Amino acid sequence: MYSYLLDKEKLKCCYQCGKCSSGCDINRLDGSFQPHRLLHLIGMGATDKVLKIDSLWKCTTCFTCSERCPQGVKITEILWLTRAFAFKSGCIPELAVIQRDTLLKSGRLMPVDNKKREKAGLPAITEESDVAAQIFKIAEEKEQIL
Amino acid sequence: MRYAFYLGCATPVKALKYEISARNLARSLGIELIDIPEFGCCGFPVKSMDSFAAILMAARNLAIAEEKGMDIIGVCTGCTAILSEAKEYLEDEKLREKVNGKLKALGVKEYRGRVKIKHFARFLYEDYKPDRIRDKITTPLASLEFGIHYGCHYMKPTPAHGQFDDPANPFTIDDLINITGAKTVNYPNKNLCCGLTIMGTDEDLSFKLAAEKLECLSGKGVDAMVVACPSCCIAYENNQKLVGKKTGKEFSLPVLYFTQVIGLAMGLSEKDLGFEFNRIKADDLLQ
Ligand code: SF4
């Protein structure tokens, strides 16, 4: 499961050139956010530490770094996955909790206003709302990845 | 030409002008966008919560489209990227087997890896072809000049999307807009992210990103910014006043969807293109 992303061998490919950070607009605006440093810590197995780093949630997932990396490290994906581990271990921003609860309740991130849609001449949306909740439940029965 | 229309969560709630104009543009071009009531969340927001749940969500949608024998056309760059990524990961047989095992519990047949996913703009560029749209242009927009904002997930990550565009120097939407007769400008931060994904976790940073592009394009004197994703539009249009206030600037830059611009040049009415929902009025441009 996604294992090749967090594969230690793959992470070893990172030779800390910093090209990911130097092309990252978030790093340009906020020097405390340095994707290559985060990767270094993840590669060293300092997972507990990384999960608690707030700046994990500053990445916009723009994929600029992944496209630039000379070693083909899927940086964005690795940071994204790491967030999911942070989420599970409770190191999460409030927004993520709100988003999860909305998803569990309505099956979507933004609940639909069918009256407004009808007024605009658009068809009503009638998707089953418990699919997301079911999926969260099913997904829980799986082995740990990191 | 029948395609499963993947609306996503943001478009049908926050981007009615996009949905209206996309549906009507498709209709005028003879492209059938079929609504699939069973489609659910693409998995994007879930990726930060549970990576396996995220891929299950994406796979479920892919399997549903596949069962109906239709490829997917999406309007949100985030949804199309996440679905394309899932397709890439699910090429791994072991993962696919595992996911398929779980899909059964959701009442969905297995996913066999056959469905294609494309953003509507990419579909127009690659499959429908700009030349065929050109034949339908009745009202050339020769006097207008636009700045295109592609949205990161429109063509990235390239391992998932393939190399249909160039992330360093994107051109497909420029080409689509150019066939309307309108000009598109090149500008220094054309590839800058809209920042919407971190609005909830770091508003300051998010607004700084949005302000940089708004400032650059306003300075270029374009008639409007053209976008292809509901999230980017929220960042640049819905939030425009707020972004200005927070960063001490004043912006008044109309933001249009590529579907609205192409539709205009094909003579579709303002109503059929959802212009009543444009927050920063584009009246000058419509005249
Ligand atoms: S660009 Fe790639 S190799 Fe260089 S530091 Fe970043 S992840 Fe490592």
Ligand code: SF4
């Ligand atoms: S994906 Fe994240 S880390 Fe990479 S360049 Fe974009 S914001 Fe920076």
